[in-house]
Amino acid sequence: MRLVIAEDTVLLREGLAGLLEDAGHDVVARVGDAESLLAVVAEHEPELAIVDVRMPPTYEDEGMKAAAEIRRSHPSTAVLVLSQHIESRHAVDLVGSGGGFGYLLKDRVLDVDEFLEAAQRVSAGGSALDPEVVKHLLTPPKEGDALARLTPRELEVLGLVAEGRTNAGIAKHLWLTEKTVETHVSSILGKLGLSHSAEGHRRVLAVLAYLRASTV
Amino acid sequence: MRSLRITAWAVALTTCAIFAGVVLGLAPSMSDSTKWAYPSGFVSLAPAIVGLLIALRQPRNAIAWIMLVGALSAAPFYVFIPDKGWALQFSRAVWPLLYAWPVAVAFVFPDGRLLSRRWRRVAYAGSFCFVGFLIVAMLDNGPFDKPDAAVANPVAGVGHPSWLGWIWIPLWIGILGSLFAGAIAIRLRLRRLTGIERLQTLWIAWVAGLIPLGLVTCFAGWGVGLPFADIALGAIILLMPIAIAVAVGIAVIRYRLYAIERLVNRTAVYGTLTLLLAATYIGITLAAGVAAGRGSAWVTAAATLVVALSFRPLRARVQGIVDRRFDRARSDGLLMVQAFESDVREGVRAPEEIGGVLAEALRDPLADLVFWLPASETYATSAGELVGELPADGRACSEITREGARTAVLLHDPALRERPAPLRDILAAGALSVEIARLRVEVRLQLQEVQASRVRIVEAGYEERRRLERDLHDGAQQRLVSLGLQIRRMQRSLPREASILAPALDQIVGEVGSAIRDLRQIAAGVRPARLDDGLAAALHDLARTLPIPVEVEAPIGRVAASVEAAAYFVVCEALTNTVKHASASRVALSATREDGTLHVCVSDDGVGGAQARRGSGLAGLGDRVSAHGGTLVIASPQGGGTRIEVAIPCGS
Numbered sequence: 001m002r003l004v005i006a007e008d009t010v011l012l013r014e015g016l017a018g019l020l021e022d023a024g025h026d027v028v029a030r031v032g033d034a035e036s037l038l039a040v041v042a043e044h045e046p047e048l049a050i051v052d053v054r055m056p057p058t059y060e061d062e063g064m065k066a067a068a069e070i071r072r073s074h075p076s077t078a079v080l081v082l083s084q085h086i087e088s089r090h091a092v093d094l095v096g097s098g099g100g101f102g103y104l105l106k107d108r109v110l111d112v113d114e115f116l117e118a119a120q121r122v123s124a125g126g127s128a129l130d131p132e133v134v135k136h137l138l139t140p141p142k143e144g145d146a147l148a149r150l151t152p153r154e155l156e157v158l159g160l161v162a163e164g165r166t167n168a169g170i171a172k173h174l175w176l177t178e179k180t181v182e183t184h185v186s187s188i189l190g191k192l193g194l195s196h197s198a199e200g201h202r203r204v205l206a207v208l209a210y211l212r213a214s215t216v
Numbered sequence: 217m218r219s220l221r222i223t224a225w226a227v228a229l230t231t232c233a234i235f236a237g238v239v240l241g242l243a244p245s246m247s248d249s250t251k252w253a254y255p256s257g258f259v260s261l262a263p264a265i266v267g268l269l270i271a272l273r274q275p276r277n278a279i280a281w282i283m284l285v286g287a288l289s290a291a292p293f294y295v296f297i298p299d300k301g302w303a304l305q306f307s308r309a310v311w312p313l314l315y316a317w318p319v320a321v322a323f324v325f326p327d328g329r330l331l332s333r334r335w336r337r338v339a340y341a342g343s344f345c346f347v348g349f350l351i352v353a354m355l356d357n358g359p360f361d362k363p364d365a366a367v368a369n370p371v372a373g374v375g376h377p378s379w380l381g382w383i384w385i386p387l388w389i390g391i392l393g394s395l396f397a398g399a400i401a402i403r404l405r406l407r408r409l410t411g412i413e414r415l416q417t418l419w420i421a422w423v424a425g426l427i428p429l430g431l432v433t434c435f436a437g438w439g440v441g442l443p444f445a446d447i448a449l450g451a452i453i454l455l456m457p458i459a460i461a462v463a464v465g466i467a468v469i470r471y472r473l474y475a476i477e478r479l480v481n482r483t484a485v486y487g488t489l490t491l492l493l494a495a496t497y498i499g500i501t502l503a504a505g506v507a508a509g510r511g512s513a514w515v516t517a518a519a520t521l522v523v524a525l526s527f528r529p530l531r532a533r534v535q536g537i538v539d540r541r542f543d544r545a546r547s548d549g550l551l552m553v554q555a556f557e558s559d560v561r562e563g564v565r566a567p568e569e570i571g572g573v574l575a576e577a578l579r580d581p582l583a584d585l586v587f588w589l590p591a592s593e594t595y596a597t598s599a600g601e602l603v604g605e606l607p608a609d610g611r612a613c614s615e616i617t618r619e620g621a622r623t624a625v626l627l628h629d630p631a632l633r634e635r636p637a638p639l640r641d642i643l644a645a646g647a648l649s650v651e652i653a654r655l656r657v658e659v660r661l662q663l664q665e666v667q668a669s670r671v672r673i674v675e676a677g678y679e680e681r682r683r684l685e686r687d688l689h690d691g692a693q694q695r696l697v698s699l700g701l702q703i704r705r706m707q708r709s710l711p712r713e714a715s716i717l718a719p720a721l722d723q724i725v726g727e728v729g730s731a732i733r734d735l736r737q738i739a740a741g742v743r744p745a746r747l748d749d750g751l752a753a754a755l756h757d758l759a760r761t762l763p764i765p766v767e768v769e770a771p772i773g774r775v776a777a778s779v780e781a782a783a784y785f786v787v788c789e790a791l792t793n794t795v796k797h798a799s800a801s802r803v804a805l806s807a808t809r810e811d812g813t814l815h816v817c818v819s820d821d822g823v824g825g826a827q828a829r830r831g832s833g834l835a836g837l838g839d840r841v842s843a844h845g846g847t848l849v850i851a852s853p854q855g856g857g858t859r860i861e862v863a864i865p866c867g868s
């Protein structure tokens with residue numbers, strides 16, 4: 001996988017690059033601000049851009065804006081945004097707007113395998129939403145809400161679906177068989193009144209759209 | 217301009233030449249009947265010369281031309297008419313013209329314009345009477361006076377309707393009326409005018425006032441049998457145009473020469489005094505004369521004593537009355553300021569209005585009062601606006617002092633300086649109110665400054681929190697993440713036989729991860745990052761973290777970051793209290809924006825009884841809210857739930 005990294009803290013940027021290179025990926029460019037990021041994306045057209053939210057000059061949300069810009073002008077480049085803290089609204093909006101987008105808290109990189117898997121998933125057109133954000137979306141279930149009718153296990157599965165994981169990924173994560181996961185998922189979709197026909201990433205988007213509509 | 221000056225010279229010289237011709241005996245039609253040519257020629261010299269002097273300086277001055285033409289029309293040109301009959305006829309007819317120009321001057325002095333449109337009718341009526349009288353007199357077919365009774369009247373043969381015999385009477389009354397109208401016009405001018413123009417007009421008024429005074433005195437003298445009274449009477453009537461011409465000349469050219477106000481004042485005082493004392497003397501002489509016999513030395517002595525004794529008190533009385541009448545501007549102004557001060561004392565008016573009152577009292581609507589603030593060495597308006605430099609817009613500056621220290625400066629029409637006494641007196645009368653107003657303005661400004669610095673401190677604190685939060689995220693947290701990352705990379709590069717270390721390294725990375733989460737929590741308390749997306753989003757997020765249902769209604773856009781933070785922390789504290797103490801089953805949270813104010817309301821259905829005790833979280837938040845100029849109200853009756861309302865100004 002060819003990718004670029006935009007992160008203003010050099011230590012972290014190099015560590016991240018080393019991690020990805022160790023995993024066999026090709027880090028074609030490492031930059032420290034949004035402007036250079038847009039330049040290298042235009043130059044290399046990588047499969048994935050890993051972007052820090054806060055970057056110079058204002059350290060506000062340059063990375064977020066650059067991410068949206070990349071998705072618009074270079075649809076072939078997926079974007080994985082790393083943040084120091086949760087900004088759930090933006091995150092859900094961006095991840096829910098289509099495939100090829102991920103949003104994770106920075107310290108998720110310490111769980112190396114999960115992080116690499118999420119990066120793979122996003123660059124393949126899937127999505128990744130930080131579990132912390134998903135937790136926000138799922139709690140607290142309100143009275144009369146369809147979510148309240150889900151079993152705890154089903155809620156857990158729904159969260160993992162919202163994170164962007166595939167059935168296989170969920171099965172692995174929960175130490176279940178894929179078959180069981182499939183059963184849970186179809187039960188969840190039924191309770192939420194969502195279409196069973198949605199597959200893969202479209203299913204994630206449908207779930208996110210549902211959660212977004214029910215909570216904000 | 218040049219041609220105007222040449223014309224002025226020509227007109228004035230013609231008038232002079234007529235008089236010179238009369239004096240040198242060059243007039244063919246001079247006779248006993250036309251001997252008035254001497255005085256009228258002499259009298260018309262004055263307006264001719266004054267008119268010329270004014271016209272040379274200000275060729276477009278209407279007053280100059282009225283006088284030049286008036287002098288020429290009144291000059292005895294008729295004695296140069298060879299036909300004696302016509303000369304006599306003119307001599308009988310034109311003499312009222314001696315008084316036509318003074319009336320015209322009175323109508324338009326000092327700016328050459330009539331008082332108003334209505335006065336145009338008065339001017340037309342006056343002109344009609346003068347011209348009508350002239351025509352009627354020219355049509356008079358009666359015989360001439362004694363020495364020239366033999367001269368044939370040139371209009372004797374013309375038809376002569378009977379009304380010509382009496383029509384001169386209303387016309388004459390009209391002429392007298394226009395003299396009165398001139399006096400009224402001057403009086404009205406004096407009321408309206410200020411500054412130089414008022415001083416100029418005062419000269420005319422003074423002379424015009426001397427005339428009736430002189431007339432009355434002469435009549436009185438004539439009545440009691442003083443010698444030469446009748447001659448003096450004639451002289452006054454004749455000298456009147458000269459006096460007016462000289463007064464106009466001084467008014468236009470040299471109005472600064474004498475203190476005319478004092479002159480008017482003294483004239484009025486001593487004139488009135490003379491009249492009163494004379495009346496007293498005559499009254500006593502007549503009354504006592506009946507009793508004690510005419511010519512008694514006792515009567516004369518008693519009358520003299522009474523007059524002498526009453527002089528001083530009468531003078532003081534008359535002086536007071538005259539001061540009030542003639543220096544009305546000053547006494548009115550003083551009264552106005554004094555009335556204002558008593559209003560201030562009774563709390564009816566605010567001392568800050570003193571600026572407007574002074575402007576009104578001095579009749580200068582453009583006057584502005586600025587207060588001196590010694591602490592900051594600046595000026596300020598009554599509204600509390602600072603004035604760094606006094607405006608250099610041509611206005612004069614007069615200091616107002618109290619106990620030797622400057623309290624304020626009045627910017628006013630420089631013309632007020634022409635009369636320093638009323639200006640000084642009126643400013644002195646207002647000094648106390650000015651000082652009170654100045655102190656109030658000063659205190660208000662200091663309060664504003666304290667309020668502003670409070671907001672600045674809160675905002676600085678907010679900025680500091682923001683910086684701290686950023687430092688935590690971008691500094692410590694980043695370094696921990698990269699530290700963990702290094703451990704992970706090292707772990708992955710370890711040879712197989714070192715896999716025994718894996719659990720320990722996992723534990724270390726786990727510790728690093730929880731340190732990061734701790735830091736994130738701390739940073740969120742310092743300044744919630746969820747405010748990055750605005751207050752509404754932050755409130756929605758906040759509501760989701762609560763174990764009880766929260767209804768959020770927040771249709772607001774972005775407001776100032778420090779206002780958002782203040783509102784957010786109040787809501788946090790309120791929700792924390794609700795969860796901890798209220799045993800509430802539901803909470804309603806609303807944020808609205810109305811007329812530049814952010815309203816936030818948190819209400820629950822819990823047990824109530826909450827109080828913002830000193831040092832409690834809510835009390836601290838109340839301070840923060842009031843630093844932004846907002847209010848925090850807690851309504852929490854026992855058993856009736858708790859409702860916390862916050863209103864913070866947030867601009868429009």
